[in-house]
Amino acid sequence: MKLTKKMSIFGSPGSLWKSLLSVPVVILAILLVVIMVKRLSKKKLRRQANLKEIAAWSGLYWFCKREIENAMNYGGEKICLGRGSAGQVYRGILPSGQLVAIKHLTKSNTSESFTREVEGLSRLRHPNLVCLFGCCIEGDERYLVYEFCANGNLAQHLLRRDSHLTWETRVRILRDCSYALKYLHHHIEGCVVHRDIKLTNILLNEKYQAKLSDFGLAKVMGIKESKVFTDVRGTIGYMDPEYMSNAKLTCASDVYSFGIVALQILSGQKVIELDLDARDQLTRKARDVSMGKRPLSDFEDPRLNGKVDKTDFEAILQIAVLCVAKSSKGRPTIELVFEELDKVCRDTETRMKQKKDESLSTTSTPSSKSSKSAPL
Ligand SMILES: Nc1ncnc2c1ncn2[C@@H]1O[C@H](COP(=O)(O)OP(=O)(O)OP(=O)(O)O)[C@@H](O)[C@H]1O
Ligand SMILES: [Mg+2]
Numbered sequence: 619m620k621l622t623k624k625m626s627i628f629g630s631p632g633s634l635w636k637s638l639l640s641v642p643v644v645i646l647a648i649l650l651v652v653i654m655v656k657r658l659s660k661k662k663l664r665r666q667a668n669l670k671e672i673a674a675w676s677g678l679y680w681f682c683k684r685e686i687e688n689a690m691n692y693g694g695e696k697i698c699l700g701r702g703s704a705g706q707v708y709r710g711i712l713p714s715g716q717l718v719a720i721k722h723l724t725k726s727n728t729s730e731s732f733t734r735e736v737e738g739l740s741r742l743r744h745p746n747l748v749c750l751f752g753c754c755i756e757g758d759e760r761y762l763v764y765e766f767c768a769n770g771n772l773a774q775h776l777l778r779r780d781s782h783l784t785w786e787t788r789v790r791i792l793r794d795c796s797y798a799l800k801y802l803h804h805h806i807e808g809c810v811v812h813r814d815i816k817l818t819n820i821l822l823n824e825k826y827q828a829k830l831s832d833f834g835l836a837k838v839m840g841i842k843e844s845k846v847f848t849d850v851r852g853t854i855g856y857m858d859p860e861y862m863s864n865a866k867l868t869c870a871s872d873v874y875s876f877g878i879v880a881l882q883i884l885s886g887q888k889v890i891e892l893d894l895d896a897r898d899q900l901t902r903k904a905r906d907v908s909m910g911k912r913p914l915s916d917f918e919d920p921r922l923n924g925k926v927d928k929t930d931f932e933a934i935l936q937i938a939v940l941c942v943a944k945s946s947k948g949r950p951t952i953e954l955v956f957e958e959l960d961k962v963c964r965d966t967e968t969r970m971k972q973k974k975d976e977s978l979s980t981t982s983t984p985s986s987k988s989s990k991s992a993p994l
Pocket of ligand 2: 832
């Protein structure tokens with residue numbers, strides 16, 4: 619009777635064994651979870667210590683959260699400069715009065731892009747790369763503090779209806795970006811592939827000098843490596859089709875994205891225009907124009923009002939079309955691109971100087987006469 623009662627509690631003798639066996643299984647599972655949590659937190663602490671180490675040798679300033687909050691709320695108002703996939707960017711003012719841009723990373727996006735940005739950017743210094751001043755880790759919060767670029771990103775200027783970007787400024791921006799890329803691709807520790815060259819990652823300072831930003835996706839290749847197989851990341855429209863199909867990343871992938879930016883600077887067009895037919899999409903139109911199938915004026919940004927040097931325009935178009943070749947083997951190296959753009963830029967500057975001198979000499983002749991005769 620007792621036995622049947624027990625059996626009624628545990629069920630059949632088979633299920634009694636099952637219940638007895640499940641106890642150690644549950645304990646084992648709990649132990650495993652505890653070990654994994656401990657390992658993860660150890661890894662997290664190690665990564666944090668590693669980042670602090672990087673910050674120490676790189677000269678990055680380690681901000682505390684209070685300093686970040688004071689900088690962001692300086693003067694009582696919080697100014698948002700923009701929002702990206704990694705988080706929100708605010709204007710900040712340091713106690714010295716220096717303006718900075720503070721990126722507050724969203725919690726889901728913190729560790730990977732934060733580490734890449736800190737590890738990557740802290741080693742890179744170039745006049746055309748946005749400078750990382752410091753960072754902040756407190757609890758789950760992550761902040762990155764950059765030099766402030768007063769004129770925001772290139773898309774904000776190029777794509778607006780009343781864009782005031784002159785031909786000379788556009789040429790200089792392109793030359794400067796290729797200069798920054800040349801530095802990255804020939805870095806002493808191996809080629810740094812940016813992986814996210816696009817209009818919004820080209821920032822402009824108060825003098826409209828270009829600064830390449832966002833190293834959250836950057837990949838450093840070993841000195842002897844010319845390619846690396848990796849996850850396909852980037853922005854649709856700017857991504858190298860070869861890398862998209864085989865996940866083989868090379869410097870040429872950046873050259874492709876740079877070519878797209880160059881085509882946009884010439885045409886003022888978005889990468890994908892939903893209201894245009896396929897014939898008028900950026901790369902196809904550029905190829906047709908460069909081969910003489912369509913007139914040059916078909917590709918010229920109407921916002922330039924014809925104030926363009928045709929020879930230089932054609933030269934840049936030819937380079938850009940080569941950069942966006944479907945096969946990476948057909949693309950020029952960034953050094954070659956830089957050389958060509960530097961030439962165009964110098965020509966443009968000389969021409970501008972000549973024009974200025976001419977207009978000065980024509981305006982100064984009569985006025986200088988009158989100023990001589992004018993009583994003081
Ligand atoms: N150093 C800076 N100075 C001034 N403005 C900045 C600075 N850094 C970023 N911004 C502004 O904040 C915006 C958001 O930047 P963020 O890099 O987070 O995203 P994004 O590049 O626009 O987009 P995505 O996340 O898709 O790459 C930029 O487009 C830019 O206008
Ligand atoms: Mg960006």
